[in-house]
Amino acid sequence: MAMNGDEAVAYAVKQCDVDVVAAYPITPQTIIVEKFSEYVANGEVQTQYVCTESEHSAMTACLAAGATGARTFTASASAGLALMHEMLYVTSGSRVPVVMAIANRALSAPLNIHGDHSDSMAERDSGWIQLYAENAQEAYDSIIQAFKIGEDINVSLPVIVGIDGFTLSHTLERVDTLPDEVLRQFVGQRQYPLVVTHEGKTVPFKLDPANPMTMGPNALQNYYFEFKRQQEEGMKNAYKKIQDVNCEYAKLSGRSYGNGLIDPYKLDDAEIAIVVLGSTAGTLKVIVDQLRQEGIKAGVLRIRAFRPFPVDDIKNALKNVKVVAVMDKSMSPGGLGAAVFNEVRNALYDQSTRPIVVNYIFGLGGRDSSPRDLRKVFEDIIKIARTGQVEKTVNYLGLRE
Amino acid sequence: MTTQEWKFTAKDIATKPDLFMSGHRACAGCAPVTVLRLIMKATRGPTIVTQATGCMEIVGSIYPYTSWAVPWLHTAFENAAANASGIEAAIKIMRKKGKIKDEHIDVIALAGDGGTVDIGLQALSGAMERGHDFLFVLYDNEGYMNTGIQRSSSTPIGASTTTSPAGTVIPGKLEKKKPITEIMLAHEIEYVATATPYYWKDLITKVRKGLEVEGPAFLHVFAPCPRGWRSDPAKSMEYSKLSVETCVFPIWEAVNGKRQLSTPSKVISLAPQKKKPVKAYLEGQGRFRHLFTPQNSHILSEIQRTTDERWEKLLQKCASGAT
Secondary structure (H helix, E strand, O other): OEEOHHHHHHHHHHHOOOOEEEEOOOOOOHHHHHHHHHHHHOOOOOOEEEEOOOHHHHHHHHHHHHHOOOOEEEEEOHHHHHHHHHHHHHHHHOOOOOEEEEEEOOOOOOOOOOOOOHHHHOOOOOOOEEEEOOOHHHHHHHHHHHHHHHOOOOOOOOEEEEEEOOOOOOOOEEOOOOOHHHHHHHHOOOOOOEEEOOOOOEEEOOOOOOOOOEEOOEOOOOOHHHHHHHHHHHHHHHHHHHHHHHHHHHHHHOOOOOOOOEEEEOOOOOOEEEEEOOOHHHHHHHHHHHHHHOOOOEEEEEEOEEEOOOHHHHHHHOOOOOEEEEEEOOOOOOOOOOHHHHHHHHHHOOOOOOOEEEEEEOOHHHOOOOHHHHHHHHHHHHHHHHHOOOOOOEEEOOOOO | OOOOOOOOOHHHHHHOOOOEOOOOOOOOOOHHHHHHHHHHOOOOOOEEEEEOOOHHHHOOOEOOOOOEOOOEEEOOOOOHHHHHHHHHHHHHHHHHOOOOOOOOOEEEEEEEOHHHHHOOHHHHHHHHHHOOOOEEEEEEOOOEOOOOOEOOOOOOOOOOOOOOOEOOOOEOOOOOOOOHHHHHHOOOOOEEEEEOOOOHHHHHHHHHHHHHOOOOEEEEEEOOOHHHHOOOHHHHHHHHHHHHHOOOOOOEEEEOOEEEEOHHHHHHHHOHHHOOOHHHHHOOOHHHHHHOOHHHHHHHHHHHHHHHHHHHHHHHHHHHOOO
């Protein structure tokens, strides 16, 4: 089927037997909720669709519906995600596995509706699993996988699937879909972890009049810390679950994305490499092929799971690389480079031999990154590999300065 | 709403097990906590409660303890109505799909005045417009008491709070209390009412009516807070009563927009000589102490004037049968 990224997301949600969708429109996510509304209006899904009056209420309604036992989905971007910020922490802290598609978009000011990763990078510490798709096909596949990952009783965490605003959300691509019945079976019914209530009963973790439970309590100095630490266990389990689901899904569809966490391209013998999230990896792979023809040992490491951050996988993938450029579609004013760069360089620090790592901030506010721009990054790191000299650790690509 | 009114006796209420149980950590003399207990006496079957952040949320849910014998959810401050929306939506679809038992479940959202008239207003208005089937109960103690007695838009004119302190130049809060029930009535929902715990039977009846409505219902409950009002903890119920007798907080209900005074307020409308001056209610409350000085006597007059004005307007609305 020919679909853009947003439509691919909506179609995946349609096939996953979602109980409640609560959402609020925002560009470039809007097509998702529009398309899904059509499914509802035409009776193609059995879903309670709640058109909330804000993103804050959208996330709240998803969280509350999820706490009641429902499978829930929402979509957002940019300012909408920022408005949800408070509730993202509450959702992960309440261990409710909401799935959310983010059509990644710049944050104001100045106002800009185009793609970058500022919005979801600002939610790095919110306790959500974060997966980034490279194309519309992966957007479709990742949404399906997200329900299976987040709802795993040993994970019980919400999942963001990021798709690059406009580049993926609005661009028509070929997307292979799986039959409804196959997916229903693959995703299955939502399962609930068993917990012990105040009455001493072991029951499924949800609001149920037959088994009263206090959810979202007030935990003070004596308990709060343990609650937060348990979220880290959920993330550790997600690290494994993402890989398992990637394998299971490959059997079903013939498609897989690296090991689910990272997607390396021609890295085995690479001397230079670029690390990136999302759709930019597609262009970079073409450039790598060109460079390889020119006899340059270049590679790409696409990080698919930004949370949980696959530290060991990244270490291993980059172990023979001399120079790494990490490309960030967000920035941290006043910091040493941006989010992905920070994480990658941090992961490599413990290595006895480690590559030189530089940062390229690019594409903010939807600024186009042409193959020529991207090639320049490779050329820069070739030079660094040759000379061992780093002129600037943090660089801005495609910017008038 | 069912046509047959629910009848109950004091014994029914006394013998019904508490669904909001003892052991909570509310202050002595706290009227809101009495309100919670009374509300839960009105339930008619499976019920889920959701609460906004606030005094009444924290006192009953300090982990690993709970005062709630029903399923209960708290998520944040400004979103009790959005919680209720999500719970109601989930119940509706999961019943339809056979994922949960096919039985009616009532949903009650509780919030204080901050969580209703200020930060919670947007989510509340949205939920009312969408028509979710739930009862929203505002327990109004006229300020942000949980954070240390700050002014809300439900704080009455003249009250001294920590963010509207009575100073040498400014004599406490200068603005009138936001008329939240008028805003709720403007949403054209089936049931809107006011109540206060002194008239406990009236309160319980109204909660039940709100639950029986198919669609959203709103109940505004006036609930004295001795800490925030700097009043005698032993007199919370007395202030609850005086608020009605002085017409500071008349009690009424509007079914499908038709407004009717409830008995204690109706008595005053029929015998206006029974209406007490607002001073009777204000004096004794530390938050109004500064008004009882010669330089601030004009504010006392202003409170009396605005109280009379709102009461007269209410009488007209009740007489015309309009909202």
